[in-house]
Each structure stands twice: as C-alpha cells, then as structure tokens.
Amino acid sequence: MLKLFTIMPISMKSLVINILSCLMVLGMMDSQLMAQELSQTVRGRVVDASSQLGLKGARVQISYSDTAVSATTDARGAFRLEGIPVGRHTLIVSLDGYDLYFIPDLEVRAGKESVLEIGLHQRLYDLGEVLITAGNSRQLNGISTRTFTVEETQRFAATYYDPARLMTSNAGVTTANDQANHIVVRGNSPNGILWRMEGVDIVNPNHLTNAGTFSDRVSHSGGGTIILSTQLLDNSSFMTGAFAPQYGNALSGVFDIHLRRGNNEQYEFTGQAGLIGIDLAAEGPISKPGGASFLANYRYSTVGLLSLMGVPLGDEEITYQDFAFNLHLPTARAGTFTLFGMGGLSSNVFAAERDSSMWKFQKDRFDINFSSDMGAVGATHSLPLGNKGLWKTVVAASAIKSERTADLLDDSYQPHQAEEDILEQSKISATTSLRYKFGQRASMRAGLFFNQLGYRLRSAAFDTGPSAEEQLIASAQGNTFLLQPYFNFSFYLSQRLKANAGLHGMYLGLNKASAVEPRASLVYEFGPGKSLSLAYGLHSQLQLLGTYFAAITQADGSILFPNRELDFTKAHHLVLSYHQLVGENLHLKVEPYYQQLFQVPVSTNPNSSFSVLNLLEGYVTEALVNEGKGRNYGLEFTLEKVLSDDYYYLISGSLYDSKYTAADGIERNTRFNGNYQFSLTGGKEIHRITRKNKNKTIGINLRFLYQGGFRDTPIDAAASAREQRTVYVDEQAFSLRLQDYYRLDLRLTFKRDKARFTRVFSFDIQNVTNRQNIAFQYYDFLKQQVVTKYQLGIIPLLSYRLEF
Numbered sequence: 001m002l003k004l005f006t007i008m009p010i011s012m013k014s015l016v017i018n019i020l021s022c023l024m025v026l027g028m029m030d031s032q033l034m035a036q037e038l039s040q041t042v043r044g045r046v047v048d049a050s051s052q053l054g055l056k057g058a059r060v061q062i063s064y065s066d067t068a069v070s071a072t073t074d075a076r077g078a079f080r081l082e083g084i085p086v087g088r089h090t091l092i093v094s095l096d097g098y099d100l101y102f103i104p105d106l107e108v109r110a111g112k113e114s115v116l117e118i119g120l121h122q123r124l125y126d127l128g129e130v131l132i133t134a135g136n137s138r139q140l141n142g143i144s145t146r147t148f149t150v151e152e153t154q155r156f157a158a159t160y161y162d163p164a165r166l167m168t169s170n171a172g173v174t175t176a177n178d179q180a181n182h183i184v185v186r187g188n189s190p191n192g193i194l195w196r197m198e199g200v201d202i203v204n205p206n207h208l209t210n211a212g213t214f215s216d217r218v219s220h221s222g223g224g225t226i227i228l229s230t231q232l233l234d235n236s237s238f239m240t241g242a243f244a245p246q247y248g249n250a251l252s253g254v255f256d257i258h259l260r261r262g263n264n265e266q267y268e269f270t271g272q273a274g275l276i277g278i279d280l281a282a283e284g285p286i287s288k289p290g291g292a293s294f295l296a297n298y299r300y301s302t303v304g305l306l307s308l309m310g311v312p313l314g315d316e317e318i319t320y321q322d323f324a325f326n327l328h329l330p331t332a333r334a335g336t337f338t339l340f341g342m343g344g345l346s347s348n349v350f351a352a353e354r355d356s357s358m359w360k361f362q363k364d365r366f367d368i369n370f371s372s373d374m375g376a377v378g379a380t381h382s383l384p385l386g387n388k389g390l391w392k393t394v395v396a397a398s399a400i401k402s403e404r405t406a407d408l409l410d411d412s413y414q415p416h417q418a419e420e421d422i423l424e425q426s427k428i429s430a431t432t433s434l435r436y437k438f439g440q441r442a443s444m445r446a447g448l449f450f451n452q453l454g455y456r457l458r459s460a461a462f463d464t465g466p467s468a469e470e471q472l473i474a475s476a477q478g479n480t481f482l483l484q485p486y487f488n489f490s491f492y493l494s495q496r497l498k499a500n501a502g503l504h505g506m507y508l509g510l511n512k513a514s515a516v517e518p519r520a521s522l523v524y525e526f527g528p529g530k531s532l533s534l535a536y537g538l539h540s541q542l543q544l545l546g547t548y549f550a551a552i553t554q555a556d557g558s559i560l561f562p563n564r565e566l567d568f569t570k571a572h573h574l575v576l577s578y579h580q581l582v583g584e585n586l587h588l589k590v591e592p593y594y595q596q597l598f599q600v601p602v603s604t605n606p607n608s609s610f611s612v613l614n615l616l617e618g619y620v621t622e623a624l625v626n627e628g629k630g631r632n633y634g635l636e637f638t639l640e641k642v643l644s645d646d647y648y649y650l651i652s653g654s655l656y657d658s659k660y661t662a663a664d665g666i667e668r669n670t671r672f673n674g675n676y677q678f679s680l681t682g683g684k685e686i687h688r689i690t691r692k693n694k695n696k697t698i699g700i701n702l703r704f705l706y707q708g709g710f711r712d713t714p715i716d717a718a719a720s721a722r723e724q725r726t727v728y729v730d731e732q733a734f735s736l737r738l739q740d741y742y743r744l745d746l747r748l749t750f751k752r753d754k755a756r757f758t759r760v761f762s763f764d765i766q767n768v769t770n771r772q773n774i775a776f777q778y779y780d781f782l783k784q785q786v787v788t789k790y791q792l793g794i795i796p797l798l799s800y801r802l803e804f
Contacts, residue, residue, distance in 0.1 A: 044116030111758035111803030158745035180212030187658025192252030227344035245502035262295030274799025335383035529581025600628030649682035674708030720779035757804035
C-alpha cells in the first residue's frame with residue numbers, strides 16, 4: 001500500500017482517501033435505516049427499431065410472483081411503472097404489428113431506477129398469428145451478431161468489466177493473451193477489428209496498447225482494458241462476419257458501442273473501489289422539464305496493489321485513469337442532440353536493477369518507459385422525419401498518442417538508447433444517415449462516413465555501442481482521408497422471407513485505392529422462434545500505418561517507402577445461420593461460415609513466408625505487394641439459457657481452420673489457427689429476504705475457456721546467438737503448435753438492497769487453477785537460450801460497489 005501511494009500524486013492520494021471514507025460512511029448508514037418495503041421505478045420509452053420513433057399504445061407488463069402490473073405508452077412512447085419490488089422480474093412489451101419484446105431477467109435495484117429504451121421490430125402477419133422471435137435484450141437471431149448488455153459485463157466471471165474480454169465466451173472468439181483484450185475472431189488477426197462509438201469510427205479506445213504483445217510495441221485494436229467504464233455503456237453489439245452495409249474497414253469483427261443516457265428525473269451516484277482501482281459515476285437531470293440529462297464517470301487504477309500481493313505483473317509500475325461523459329439534450333422541434341466524450345492516460349514503467357546479479361532475463365538490463373494517451377469528443381443529432389423516417393448526423397474527433405523508449409544498461413549501469421517508438425493517430429469523423437420506412441414491407445438505410453486521418457509515426461533501433469548508429473524502421477507524418485458511402489434496402493419477399501441488399505464503398509485519398517462491396521442477406525422464418533439465414537459480404541480494410549510507411553534504407557543511405565501504394569486487403573464472407581428458440585428462455589444457434597481473403601500484402605521476395613495476416617503489433621521491414629491469399633472456414637455452435645429462474649448458462653464451441661499463402665506459394669497455418677474453441681459460462685443466484693426486509697442475493701458465476709494452441713515459428717538458436725536477437729526459420733513459418741490453452745474463472749458476489757441504495761461485494765479469480773498458458777518463445781541474449789514466456793497466472797480481484 002505504501003508503494004502505491006508513493007507513486008500517486010499528492011492530490012490523488014487525498015482523492016482516494018476521501019472517496020474510500022465516503023463509501024465506508026455510506027455503507028454504515030445501511031444499519032441505521034428503518035425497515036421499509038423495497039421497491040423502485042421502471043420506466044422508459046418504446047420505439048420502432050428501424051425509425052427510432054416513439055410508439056404509442058404499446059403494452060408494457062412486468063410479472064413477479066403471482067402479480068402482473070402493466071402500463072401503456074403515450075404519444076412519445078414513454079411508460080412508467082412505480083412500486084416494482086426489488087429483484088429480477090419478467091418484462092414483456094407487446095404492440096399489434098410488432099414482435100413481442102421479452103426480458104426474462106430484468107433486474108430492479110433499490111439504488112437506481114431502471115430506465116429502458118426498447119426497440120420493437122415490425123412484423124408481417126401469418127394466418128392471423130404474429131410470429132414471435134426471441135425478443136430479449138441478448139437476441140441470438142442476428143447473423144454473426146451478439147448483442148451484449150451492461151448487466152452481463154458486470155455478471156460474467158473475470159471480464160474486468162471489459163466488453164472485449166466478455167466476448168471470449170462466444171463461439172468463434174478466442175483470446176490472444178490474458179494480459180490484453182485482443183481477440184481473435186474465426187482465425188483472423190485482432191487487427192481486423194473495428195471500434196465504433198455512437199455510430200462513428202474512433203481510434204483504438206484502450207489503455208496500455210502494448211500489453212500482451214511479443215515486441216512490447218503498440219497494437220492497433222486492443223490493450224490492457226477499454227477506456228470506458230461499464231457505468232456509461234448501454235446495450236451494444238459485436239459482429240463477427242458478413243457485416244451489414246453500414247460497417248466497413250474491418251475484416252474480422254466490429255464493436256458497435258453505445259452510451260447510456262443519464263437519469264433525467266433524479267440524481268444517482270455509483271462508487272466502486274477494489275484492487276484494480278476506483279470507479280465513480282454521477283448522473284441526473286440538467287433540465288427536468290426538457291428531459292435533458294448528464295452522465296459522467298471517472299476511474300483511477302491501483303493495479304500496484306496486485307503486485308504488492310505477489311501477483312506477477314512483470315515488475316512494472318502500471319497506472320491508468322480515464323474520464324467519460326454523455327449529455328442527452330432533447331428539444332421540442334429541432335430533434336435530439338447528444339454530446340459525448342472520453343479520455344484516458346496510461347503508462348507502464350520498467351526500471352532495471354542497478355545490480356547485475358539480479359538480472360535473469362535480457363529485459364532486466366533495460367529501462368523501458370511506455371505511455372499512451374487517448375481522447376475522443378463528439379456530438380450527435382437525430383431528427384424524426386414525420387412518422388416514417390429518421391435523419392441522424394454524428395461528428396467526432398478522436399486521437400491517440402503512444403510513446404515507448406528502451407534503454408540498455410552497460411556494465412557500468414549507464415543507459416544507452418536502444419529503441420524508440422512514437423505513434424500518433426487522429427480521426428476527424430463525420431457521418432450522416434437516413435432511415436426510412438416505405439410501409440410494412442420495405443425500409444431503407446443510406447449514409448456516408450468521412451474520416452480525416454492524421455498520423456505521425458517513427459520507429460527506430462539504435463546501436464548501443466559508441467557509434468549509437470540509428471536504423472530507421474518506419475517514419476511518416478501527414479494526413480489523408482477515407483470516404484465510405486453505403487446503402488441498404490430491406491424488404492419482405494413473402495410473409496416469412498425477408499431480404500436485405502446493399503452496397504458499401506471505400507476510397508482512400510493516400511493512394512486513391514477504392515472498393516465497391518456488395519452485401520446481401522436472406523432470413524426465412526419457418527415457424528415461431530425458428531429462422532434460417534444466409535448472408536454474403538465483400539469486405540475491405542486499410543493496412544496498418546506501420547505497413548504503409550515502412551522505411552527501407554538503401555546501400556547509399558537513402559530511404560525508400562515502398563508500401564505507400566498498397567491496396568486494401570479484401571475478403572469474401574459467406575455465413576449460413578440457423579436459430580431456434582428451444583424453450584421460453586433457451587436459444588440454439590448454429591453457424592457454418594467461409595471467408596476467402598485476397599489482395600493480402602506479402603513480401604516481394606518470392607521465397608518469403610511473410611503475410612500481414614499474422615501481424616498483431618510492430619512494423620513491417622520489407623517491401624510488399626498485394627498478392628497474398630488466406631481462407632478461414634468453420635462451424636460454430638451456441639446454446640444459451642438467459643438468466644431466468646435464478647440461473648443461466650452459455651455453451652459455445654467452434655471447429656475452424658485458418659490458412660494463408662505468401663509469396664513462396666506455400667499454404668500454411670496462420671499464426672492464430674487454433675482449430676477449435678470451447679467455452680462454458682454459467683451462474684446461479686440465491687435470494688433471501690430477511691425479517692427486516694433486506695434483500696440479499698448471493699451470485700456464483702463460473703467461466704471455463706478452452707482453445708487450441710496458436711502457431712509459432714521455430715527459432716534458429718545458432719543464428720540468434722550470432723546476431724543477439726531472435727532469428728526464425730522462415731521456411732518453417734508457423735509449423736509449431738503451442739500447447740492448448742485453458743482457463744477457469746470464478747466470480748462470487750454478495751448484493752444487499754436497502755431503501756435508497758444497493759451495495760455489492762464481489763470477488764473474482766481469473767485462472768483459478770493457475771494454469772501456465774504459453775504466450776510465446778524468444779531467444780534471450782542474456783541467458784543465451786530460447787526462453788518460453790507464459791501468460792498470467794492466478795489473478796484475484798476484490799471490489800465493493802455502492803449505488804445510491
């Protein structure tokens with residue numbers, strides 16, 4: 001604890017002490033409140049899922065015990081149910097001409113109102129019967145789509161409240177390394193992920209973007225944890241293939257993150273403190289008559305506490321903090337405005353011991369400093385167009401700056417610069433879209449994305465001898481733009497068959513690369529809760545900045561940048577999806593898929609096995625051409641029982657194969673080809689109401705992850721010893737298979753509801769069995785041998801949460 005407070009600024013010490021003191025005082029108030037019936041308000045809006053316009057006359061019913069209460073929405077689609085007992089209840093929303101909306105596990109807490117935004121899907125009649133889908137908040141019937149809730153992120157074991165880590169419970173999704181939230185989707189590199197927030201593309205929204213990488217350099221799609229607390233998250237989506245036309249510049253997955261609106265009627269607060277930090281949130285009305293509200297959150301990490309407990313985190317000093325907000329500003333005639341933003345600061349510092357007898361690995365001779373700062377701010381405007389259309393515009397600016405230096409200590413402990421990396425990226429993004437319903441059978445969606453892309457990058461290695469000669473790896477500074485128009489038309493061919501057809505376009509100003517991408521899908525519903533879907537999409541993605549601006553030094557000392565003219569990497573993606581509602585709360589989903597990648601950058605050397613499909617971080621050091629290929633195919637299975645009757649489970653698995661072909665013409669396993677994946681997630685809640693009318697709930701949650709080992713390339717020990725760096729046997733690329741990965745996680749919670757507030761104690765253990773999963777191998781010049789590095793062992797996390 002003393003070490004933790006030593007590295008904090010004085011003002012931060014005071015802040016943490018004051019916050020912890022307040023939480024303790026509020027906790028002691030629990031025993032002083034008089035017993036009274038615990039209840040809360042459930043309210044919100046019911047809207048058309050396509051136009052986002054309020055629906056009048058919808059019936060909202062909540063059932064608990066042998067009681068059912070209901071309300072009817074007004075002209076705005078608003079409803080209100082007061083005096084709902086604390087606990088989990090069933091909510092059903094019905095309206096003629098629309099699917100039923102069903103939430104079997106709506107949680108009502110004493111400390112916060114439940115404010116819902118419910119979207120209903122219009123439906124054709126079939127012989128007088130409304131076809132009912134699995135209309136809960138986690139529906140599985142989207143093609144290669146998973147909708148996740150804030151409640152799931154807070155309930156599943158060992159997610160660190162991070163949606164990316166949550167996704168590893170789903171079919172076809174595997175973790176790249178426990179130290180980071182990089183995820184591998186269907187054998188694709190994590191670099192194929194797109195992050196979108198409030199409908200607009202943003203830069204990598206993660207802290208510690210070098211976490212979990214082989215070279216300790218910046219990654220572009222993940223990091224230690226997301227720069228956004230679950231306090232701000234609304235229900236969001238993750239897509240793994242055959243994306244709809246409004247999504248582009250992604251090959252493997254899309255995170256479509258939405259922010260929650262603050263309570264517009266009363267002020268509410270949340271405080272959480274634990275071994276990984278503090279998390280504070282406040283929300284409430286700005287103008288009660290107008291319905292305006294705010295929601296703000298601040299987090300500060302205290303990861304140093306884990307190190308003091310003996311948890312091995314690499315002997316690094318790790319800190320991060322972030323702030324985020326969302327303002328909701330409705331108007332009477334001009335539509336609805338929102339203003340949102342987020343910002344995060346993170347760093348990890350490794351200081352070498354000034355005692356060579358303590359050096360065990362080559363890293364121990366280095367002083368390494370890494371920092372990453374990220375920020376985004378934006379505004380949205382939504383304007384209804386009569387009762388059939390919605391026009392929405394979003395403008396945002398986001399940027400990230402990462403810096404890393406590594407200094408090697410000589411025998412007299414004097415540092416000499418060995419590596420330097422600087423990466424700055426910015427996006428000024430704007431999008432405008434129109435949704436319009438032509439009637440019950442047809443609707444359209446069209447829009448345009450414009451991204452102004454700024455960049456400054458530099459990567460260099462230095463001779464640590466007297467010459468300190470520099471070897472430039474990559475260098476660039478400038479800006480360009482990416483233009484993405486799209487169009488989608490949805491229509492019913494019959495009462496059971498729905499079709500979607502559209503186009504997505506891409507144009508890159510840097511080198512005038514362009515693409516026109518057709519997208520189409522068919523959904524056939526052949527019975528209540530049963531559907532068969534087929535989707536196709538052509539998808540394209542930019543190369544990483546470090547690929548476009550690789551610097552090649554010539555014999556005469558001149559520097560070439562041979563990769564600026566690279567085209568997009570492209571892929572055909574075909575998915576067949578079968579979904580069935582097996583029981584009232586049990587869903588089955590089976591998806592076979594095939595993905596054919598082409599125009600993949602590979603080396604100009606005809607004997608090289610290099611392909612960008614195997615990259616996670618770092619920079620390219622050779623000239624490339626768009627002549628490589630890849631293919632991924634597999635079968636995914638999901639069986640989910642949503643939380644009802646106080647228990648839930650999610651069983652998922654995948655059999656897949658991921659191959660690539662480089663310039664040498666040989667088809668090989670990709671780096672991320674594990675061939676199989678299985679996960680089992682589940683939990684049970686135990687409720688008790690005491691004589692003093694205190695609601696107590698114990699939660700037991702487990703998660704088991706098992707995945708085939710990723711691939712690695714043999715190391716040439718003799719060549720590595722000569723060059724004092726890791727040298728691979730290129731012609732045997734990814735011929736080695738690492739041992740299979742598995743991990744068991746546990747989450748225990750104790751929740752207590754009292755009048756006016758809720759408190760939750762939670763205890764997570766990641767990797768309960770302390771399984772030593774291999775991360776990678778490298779040649780260590782200090783030990784003069786090949787060394788195996790392992791992922792994280794057992795990680796305990798304790799936290800206390802208070803809502804009032």
